[in-house]
Amino acid sequence: MASSLERRKRIRSILVIIILATLPCYCLGFVILQVGTRLTQSNPTPTTTLTIEILTLTPPSTLFPTTPAPSSTFTPTYTETPTLTWTPTQTFTPFTPPARTETPTPTPTATLSPSPTFEPTETPVPPPTLTPSDTPSSP
Numbered sequence: 001m002a003s004s005l006e007r008r009k010r011i012r013s014i015l016v017i018i019i020l021a022t023l024p025c026y027c028l029g030f031v032i033l034q035v036g037t038r039l040t041q042s043n044p045t046p047t048t049t050l051t052i053e054i055l056t057l058t059p060p061s062t063l064f065p066t067t068p069a070p071s072s073t074f075t076p077t078y079t080e081t082p083t084l085t086w087t088p089t090q091t092f093t094p095f096t097p098p099a100r101t102e103t104p105t106p107t108p109t110a111t112l113s114p115s116p117t118f119e120p121t122e123t124p125v126p127p128p129t130l131t132p133s134d135t136p137s138s139p
Contacts, residue, residue, distance in 0.1 A: 039085070
């Protein structure tokens with residue numbers, strides 16, 4: 001019997017803790033609902049409406065009747081006009097990093113300096129000479 005009472009007491013305390021832990025969430029939700037309804041309500045825009053009442057005249061029994069002037073009544077009325085409000089939204093913009101490409105860089109090379117160029121000159125050619133041979137000549 002004692003274990004059953006302890007178990008009920010433990011369950012009851014756990015449920016009380018859960019209820020107390022969720023109370024701030026309910027309060028925050030109530031505040032958000034109140035703010036949300038104020039944002040969606042439209043602001044009344046005053047408009048004027050002119051109402052003219054014309055009196056009907058009945059002839060008086062006197063000789064000089066007086067004619068009453070027509071009267072007008074100004075009755076302002078309010079007409080609610082919904083107002084569009086800008087709501088910022090978050091949009092996803094995909095980002096693709098640029099591809100890495102190798103850029104060739106010029107490397108210094110050795111530059112040859114110009115060398116002097118000689119003009120061709122005429123070289124004397126010796127006349128042909130006869131050379132003796134070891135082969136017998138024919139008679």
